[in-house]
Amino acid sequence: MPRVYTLRIRASDWGLPYRREVEVLATVTLNNLNDNTPLFEKINCEGTIPRDLGVGEQITTVSAIDADELQLVQYQIEAGNELDLFSLNPNSGVLSLKQSLLDGIGTRVSFQSLRITATDGENFATPLYINLTVAARRKPVHLQCEETGVAKMLAEKLLQANKLHSQGEVEDIFFDSHSVNVHAPQFRSTLPTGIEVKENHPVGSNVIFMNATDLDTGFNGKLVYAISGGNEDSCFIIDMETGMLKILSPLDRETTDKYTLNITVSDLGIPQKAAWRLLDIRVLDANDNPPEFLQESYFVEVSEDRELNSEIIQVEATDKDLGPNGHVTYSILTDTDKFSIDSMTGVVKIVYPLDREVQHVHYLKIEARDQAREEPQLLSTVLLKVSLEDVNDNPPRFIPPNYRVKVREDLPEGTIIMWLEAYDPDLGQSSQVRYSLLDHGEGHFDVDKLSGAVRIVHHLDFEKKQVYNLTMRAKDKGKPVSLSSTCYVEVEVIDVNENLHPPVFSSFVEKGVVKEDVPIGSSILTVSAHDEDTGRDGEIRYSIRDGSGVGVFKIDEETEEERCGGNGMRRRWKIWGT
Structure with missing residues (x-):
């Protein structure tokens, strides 16, 4: 509010012998300027x-x-x-x-x-x-x-000002900005000695207000703040005027998990006075690191006859984070029923029989995932290659499983009548096949052990045996145990026209008697011959070759044939002419 001052002013001259004076009252009103901040x-x-x-x-x-x-x-x-x-x-x-x-x-x-x-x-x-x-x-x-x-x-200052006013002094002490710098800055007593900050706190965000007070006024009470120590990696900055501590660059708990900052506050008085305070900042973990496998990829060779539930390899991943953020669990992303992985240890096991001949290599995509609860979980993957080693678990297999072949009886010895073929899907010596003949067919056949060629080694005779049943074996060279299989070969002997024997009459001379008046076509004599050959080779035909009766007599077959010894045929003679 305005202040009113009353002044009594006197004026006097220097006249002699008497000095004359006069007085007047003056009223001065002092209006306040808006020069103070709230x-x-x-x-x-x-x-x-x-x-x-x-x-x-x-x-x-x-x-x-x-x-x-x-x-x-x-x-x-x-x-x-x-x-x-x-x-x-x-x-x-x-x-x-x-x-x-x-x-x-x-x-x-x-x-x-x-x-x-x-x-x-x-x-x-x-x-x-x-x-x-x-x-x-x-x-x-x-x-x-x-x-x-x-x-x-x-x-208090208003009261003091009123006293001074009553004494005729116009002086405002409360807002004097030129007083002596008496007091040093002081941090507020409630400031903590240590705080916690999460490492993913955004850059530029406030951390804590490091406010201090100074009882002086004007420049003597004007404070400036600075970080005088403990900020070697320049992760923090303090507002010079307000004392607000902020994050200047990203925090990384895995690099530095604790800071001890020396916060200094100074006034602008003369002489300048200052105070300092140590602030411990513990950087809390955030889930900002995915699990990392110790290898870029994994490879293991496994025998295809490995027992079920046996361990074949252990994969391992580490996570730099703490607690659940750094706890890693494993799983197989590949759709497979042959392998499993321990979610805690990363041990891979066989859970279903393996067969190299069906699939010789398996590619498994394995995931490592952290167990963060308050933040999104992070993961990484790695490729595991499982190569199967061969064991001799497959016997040779004949193609086809059994054979049938027809062979002429007149083929010479050494003739190849067929080729055996057997396939073994194993590798190395376990796939090398050797052939043998378990039943030699009474010594008439043999087989080449490498090529499987079946040969005639003894002359065949249709008249003696028409069919041979042979048992063939194919055996691999696997170690320590070899495997084998068998097949059956039916060899049918085909008859060949040999005509080894001539026809033979039952007697050297045949005699017949006929009257001169018998009718033409009358039967006068029957002759017979036989042939030791079979089939068509043993069939006999009769004809008149020579003699005085050529043109008078004729030999003919009749429907009533009777065999005479062997395959000999009995025939009747008939009169042909007169």
Whole structure:
């Protein structure tokens, strides 16, 4: 409010012998200029709010005083409310919750630092910081702040000013900015000695408000902040004016898990005074490292007759993270029923019989995944090649399984009548086949052990035997045990026209008698001959070759044939002419 001063002014001359004087009363009104900034009654507030705090519920009330005519101020949140979770009434200074912390974006918030200022329309107060920690359980809102005593100091200074006014002195001590630098800065007592920061905290985000106070005024009380030690990798930076500690570059717990920062605050007085405080920052783990296999790929050779449930290889992956974030489990991504993997140890086992002849190599894609609970799980994969070693587990197989062949009886000895063929799917000596004849067919046949060629080694005779049943064997050269199989070969001997024997009459001379008056066509004599050959070779035909009766007699076959000895045929002679 305006201050009114009353002055009594005297004027006098230098006249002699008497000096004359005159007096006048003068009134001086001193109007205040708006040259003072609002001051908060409480600063450096810290506390907790429950996560289930209701929307609209009051958290605290901020208050600032303007020394210029004690006019009203307005309040606003300068920083820290980017998520629009809080609301500040600009006139009353009531801070309340605007959005729920139980759902939506509020669920991700565990700590919030609000920077609040007050203004009289021209000047702005030094910001007030309110650090809020979200508590999991339902507890009342609890805040602790530092008292500035501005209201008390203002009252005392006004009282002192009134006294000085009554003494005729016009001097305002309260806002003297040229006083002596008496006091050193002091960090607030509620500052913690150590804090925890998650390594995935974004660059530029606030960490903690390292606020300090100085009881001096003007430049003597103007403070600047700096990190004077412990920030070798330049991961942190502190706002020189406000003391807000922020993250400057990404943190990596796997590289550095703890910092001890030396925070220094200095005033701008003469002589300059300073204070320092050590702050331990423990970097908490975040799931920012996927599991890493110790090898880029894995290879193992396994015998195809390996027993079930036997271990063939162990894959291993490591994760630099901690706790569940670094706990690795394994699984096989490839669709297979022949192999399994222990999810905890990475040991791969055989769970179904293997067969190299069906599939000689198996490619398994193996996954290693961490077990993060609060963050997305990370994974990596690796390829395991399982090559099967051959064992002699397949006997040779004849193609076809049995044979039938027809052979002429007149083929010479050494003639190849057929080729055997057997296939063994094994490898090496286990696939090399040797042939043999278990039944030699009474010594008439043999087989080449390498080529499987079946030969005649003794003359065949249809008249003696028409069919031979041979048993052939194919055997591999596997070690220590060889395998074999057999097949049957039916050899049919085909008769060949040999005509080895001539026809033979039963007697050298045949005699017959006929009367001269017998009718033409009468039977007068029967002759017979026989032939030791069979088939057509043994069939006999009769004819008159020579003699005085040529043209008079004729030999003819009759339907009634009777055999005479062997295959000899009896025939009748008939009169042919007169």
